């Protein structure tokens with residue numbers, strides 16, 4: 399039986415979910431990326447000869463951020479509007495690719511965790527180094543929650559399962 403009250407509730411919940419993903423995760427990542435890149439470059443340059451220096455971090459971070467930006471753009475252009483209108487169509491076809499991108503983001507984060515020795519600071523770490531690893535730890539947590547909400551809550555509403 400068609401229940402319009404339930405449909406309306408679902409629409410409100412979907413709208414709230416999209417708005418939460420957009421403001422709490424997409425906007426937050428975008429706000430924090432430039433500082434992370436700046437700090438990574440500074441630490442790699444200033445402490446170039448320190449054995450604890452996260453060599454290759456700036457490059458790894460730049461690549462990951464570029465991929466994440468393209469991915470978030472695709473979600474905003476294709477997935478969010480489809481979820482709002484309930485017209486899944488093309489959006490459903492895009493979801494397997496978006497799920498694999500999530501796996502790639504997780505792999506990139508693992509690589510960054512390896513470069514930074516699990517975000518473990520050396521005893522002599524300067525303020526920038528501390529801010530950098532703190533920021534990367536936050537990015538890892540945010541991204542984990544962000545991906546969970548999309549894979550397990552948003553995408554299934556468009557009629558696809560993992």
Ligand SMILES: [Fe+2]
Pocket residue numbers: 419423424470473544548
């Ligand atoms: Fe997203």
Ligand SMILES: [Fe+2]
Pocket residue numbers: 469470473496500545548
């Ligand atoms: Fe995503």
